[in-house]
Amino acid sequence: MAEPQRIVIIGTGLAGASAAGALRERGYDGDLVLLGRETHQPYELPALSKDFLLGNADHPNPVHEAGFYESNRIDLRTGVEVTALRPADHVVVDSSGTTHPYDRLVLATGSTPRSLPGSGAHTLRVVEDAQAIRAALEQRPKVVIVGAGWIGCEVAAAARAHQADVTVIDPVDLPLRRVLGPTVAEVFRELHEDNGVHWRLGVGVEGFEPNGVRLADGSTVPADLVVLGVGAKPNTGLAEDAGLVIADGGVAVDAALRTSDPDIFAVGDIAAHDHPRYDGRVRVEHWANAKDQGAHVAGPVLGDDRPYTAAPYFFSDQYDLGMEYRGLADAERDELVVRGSLEDRDFTAFWLRDGRVRAAMNVNQWDDGEALQALVDERAAVSPERLRTGSLS
Ligand SMILES: Cc1cc2nc3c(=O)[nH]c(=O)nc-3n(C[C@H](O)[C@H](O)[C@H](O)COP(=O)(O)OP(=O)(O)OC[C@H]3O[C@@H](n4cnc5c(N)ncnc54)[C@H](O)[C@@H]3O)c2cc1C
Numbered sequence: 001m002a003e004p005q006r007i008v009i010i011g012t013g014l015a016g017a018s019a020a021g022a023l024r025e026r027g028y029d030g031d032l033v034l035l036g037r038e039t040h041q042p043y044e045l046p047a048l049s050k051d052f053l054l055g056n057a058d059h060p061n062p063v064h065e066a067g068f069y070e071s072n073r074i075d076l077r078t079g080v081e082v083t084a085l086r087p088a089d090h091v092v093v094d095s096s097g098t099t100h101p102y103d104r105l106v107l108a109t110g111s112t113p114r115s116l117p118g119s120g121a122h123t124l125r126v127v128e129d130a131q132a133i134r135a136a137l138e139q140r141p142k143v144v145i146v147g148a149g150w151i152g153c154e155v156a157a158a159a160r161a162h163q164a165d166v167t168v169i170d171p172v173d174l175p176l177r178r179v180l181g182p183t184v185a186e187v188f189r190e191l192h193e194d195n196g197v198h199w200r201l202g203v204g205v206e207g208f209e210p211n212g213v214r215l216a217d218g219s220t221v222p223a224d225l226v227v228l229g230v231g232a233k234p235n236t237g238l239a240e241d242a243g244l245v246i247a248d249g250g251v252a253v254d255a256a257l258r259t260s261d262p263d264i265f266a267v268g269d270i271a272a273h274d275h276p277r278y279d280g281r282v283r284v285e286h287w288a289n290a291k292d293q294g295a296h297v298a299g300p301v302l303g304d305d306r307p308y309t310a311a312p313y314f315f316s317d318q319y320d321l322g323m324e325y326r327g328l329a330d331a332e333r334d335e336l337v338v339r340g341s342l343e344d345r346d347f348t349a350f351w352l353r354d355g356r357v358r359a360a361m362n363v364n365q366w367d368d369g370e371a372l373q374a375l376v377d378e379r380a381a382v383s384p385e386r387l388r389t390g391s392l393s
Helices: 014-025 127-137 150-161 177-194 237-241 287-301 369-377 384-389
Strands: 006-010 031-035 075-077 082-086 091-094 099-101 104-107 111-113 142-146 165-170 198-201 205-209 212-215 220-222 225-228 232-234 250-253 264-266 271-273 313-318 321-327 335-341 346-353 356-363
Touching (some): 006 014, 006 099, 014 287, 082 237, 104 287, 127 225, 142 150, 142 212, 150 165, 150 177, 150 313, 177 198, 177 313, 177 356, 250 264, 264 287, 356 369
Parallel strands (some): 006 031, 006 104, 031 075, 165 198
Antiparallel strands (some): 082 091, 091 099, 111 232, 212 220, 335 346, 346 356
């Protein structure tokens, strides 16, 4: 495979900016263009629903320091909407009609939060969204959050810190149940309840009124501010229109993050990855995945086709609870083993399948990260007794 002379990356989020940095780190010396819709230099999203909403930070963390792009000859073009991808011609086209030729292309277009048309509700993805929600929270409004996933739970915690009256609505009977299963999800239900959140669980939203949210049981929850946390949709439109293979809602990539076109790669939220360590494809919307796939893809783009093998990892902070999750489990089906105290919110949860560790989540425990990573990476066969009370290493 000939060395590329010109690489274009679409998407100035964490995955795209990490890919650009890694290409230079690996010694790529040719043209490198990073195109993105946002008008800011690339920044990280997690703080938007945490320190930024809490008022502890006024700016999100940049992916790279100011000056990085210039000093690494990365042609960062912000405020550019890419409208078409023409693989046969090896060009992408932006909304001004300008064409950008490439030898290799990296798609890193991320996701868009799902919205409910006509709701007038806020969603949270970019810094402007967070600014608007924070300004509203400072008025101590009645807040209704639709969706008890990670974003919904983190926004609830931030809103309570502003002493707002907070109700969270979800048709499922427990927050985060799909990822954590009923036993661990109950810890999060209690956490929010202890911090003054009103739950409306097991009931769906029927409609939005000027002063509130109408539920399927006929009741209305009054609201000055409504925030939606009902998931995100990967931005696969460019890839789809260009005829690339789409799978499991994302852009299908092989083990080395290459799409169905040999010169096009996809990373981050949009990549439906043929992960060598799991059956079926893995597509996750996590900070570490965007950062690490972005860094990894520099290899395959330059002809070093090593597979991406990292297990998924994510984290969350809510009130005084911090957690990290490593691996990939089916919480409704896998065996749950708990080390420590669920009641004190000081524990590590393990999910086992066929006696082997599929995932581990440490809550307010920070000493065993490496050991947990090894157990997940090795899919270690460890007895539940040892996981509960024995040595983890
Ligand atoms: C509020 C919030 C909090 C989060 N907290 C956590 C957390 O605590 N832990 C965790 O693990 N994960 C967290 N995540 C998830 C994590 O941040 C994302 O998975 C990760 O940032 C995805 O990075 P990405 O580069 O793939 O996508 P993005 O960051 O979405 O970047 C994609 C970029 O591509 C641009 N783009 C898309 N289409 C086009 C186009 N046609 N033309 C030009 N540009 C385009 C977009 O504007 C965007 O800037 C959080 C996400 C959010 C929104």
